[in-house]
Amino acid sequence: MLKPRRKSIIRPMKAHVYVTLKRTVLDAQGQTVAGALRRMGLNGVADVRQGKYFLLTLEDSLASNPAAAQLEVERIAREVLTNPVIEEFSFRLEP
Numbered sequence: 143m144l145k146p147r148r149k150s151i152i153r154p155m156k157a158h159v160y161v162t163l164k165r166t167v168l169d170a171q172g173q174t175v176a177g178a179l180r181r182m183g184l185n186g187v188a189d190v191r192q193g194k195y196f197l198l199t200l201e202d203s204l205a206s207n208p209a210a211a212q213l214e215v216e217r218i219a220r221e222v223l224t225n226p227v228i229e230e231f232s233f234r235l236e237p
Contacts, residue, residue, distance in 0.1 A: 155205035156236040157215040159223055162193035167228045196223055211235055 163169050172190040179187050198218070204211040212235060219231040 153205065153237060154202075155200040155208075155211055157196075157198040157200060157211070157233055158236065159196040159198065159215065159219050159231060159233040160193060161196070161219070161224050161229050161231045162191050163228055164230050194223075205237075208235065208237075 163172075169191050171192045175192065176187060176190040179185075179190070196219075198215065200211055200215075204214055215233055215235065219233055220226065224231050
């Protein structure tokens with residue numbers, strides 16, 4: 143028989159990680175989208191850069207320590223989610 147899970151009093155923390163190509167790297171997909179927008183008559187967009195988005199739900203041990211959460215998410219983004227030669231990242235934590 144399974145034991146009922148205890149509810150945590152700590153709200154799960156979310157990390158929103160955005161990965162994009164560096165400005166010095168040609169973004170062919172972004173250029174294709176920008177061209178399509180112009181052909182459709184949607185001329186208000188000057189540039190398009192495509193990227194990736196990751197939503198990480200952090201364990202309670204990190205959620206209870208925002209400074210540690212920030213360091214760990216930065217490490218994950220730098221070492222796992224991006225190719226540092228051609229990509230850069232930004233992130234935000236959501237309590």
